[in-house]
Amino acid sequence: MATETLTAERILAATEDVLRLYGPAKATVVDVARALGVSHGSVYRHFRTKAALREAVTKRWLDRTTAELSRIVADGSRSAEDRLALWNVALFTAKRKKAGADPQLFATYEVLLRENSGVVDEHITELVGQLVRIVQDGVDAGDFTPVEGDVEATARAVFDATIRFHDPVYAAExxxxxxxAEMDALLALLVNGLKRRP
Incomplete structure (x- = not known):
């Protein structure tokens, strides 16, 4: 049996390993418990259902990207224009790395993302919220003009315009x-459109 304290984080890490090994269709809570050297009841004490465990592991995976991006958003030493470009490049890089470095786990997460639309919706809301902050900073600095004066709609438009570079549907590209270069061209177009005109 395991000698380490059983924590939610250990369970989630083991769940990733099990998902990578068996895929989402065959992975079970019993498999996760076996990987940890504990009973499946111990896993259920942390996650009441298999669905709750799958939702938590999906959120953990998405939160890794969000945490990286939040550092860019908070970097007040850079202009909003620079942060907007860096944020989009970092999001693309993170998604592409996940797709290329571990394609089996990435494919597994595509299945889990479809199952956990609430988690995905929260993730998208958080990402758009980060863009809202960047756009608002650009407006406050006098560098950006939001579309029809609506910062939130502008941030959402930026997110939607760049979807090809972060939605897993486009991973093959x-x-x-x-x-x-295609991403750089799109970002240049977006930034140019946001710039305040004299």
Whole structure:
């Protein structure tokens, strides 16, 4: 049996390993418990259902990206224009890395994302919220003009315009030659559209 204290974080890490090994269709709570050397009842004390465990592991996976991006949003030493570009590049880089470095787990998460639309909706809300802060900072600095004066709608438009570079539906395109240049062109267009005109 396990000698380490059983924590939610240990369970989630083990769940990732089990999902990678068996995929979402075959992975069970018993498999997770076995990987940890505990009873499945011990896992259920932390996560009441298999669905709750899958939702938590999905949120953990998405939160890793959000945490990286929040550092860019908070970097007041950079202009809003720079942060907008860096944020989008970091999001694309993180998603592409997940897709390329561990394709089996990435495919598993695509299934889990479809199952956990509430978690995905929260994640998207958080990402758009980060963009709202960047756009608002640009407006406050006199660098950006929001679309029809609506910062939130502007941030959402930026998110939607860049969807090809962060939605897993487009993952097959992320390794094609020239994709970075295509993203740079789109970001230049977006920033140019946001710039305040004299």
């Amino acid at each position: 992320w390794s094609k030659p020239g994709i970075e």
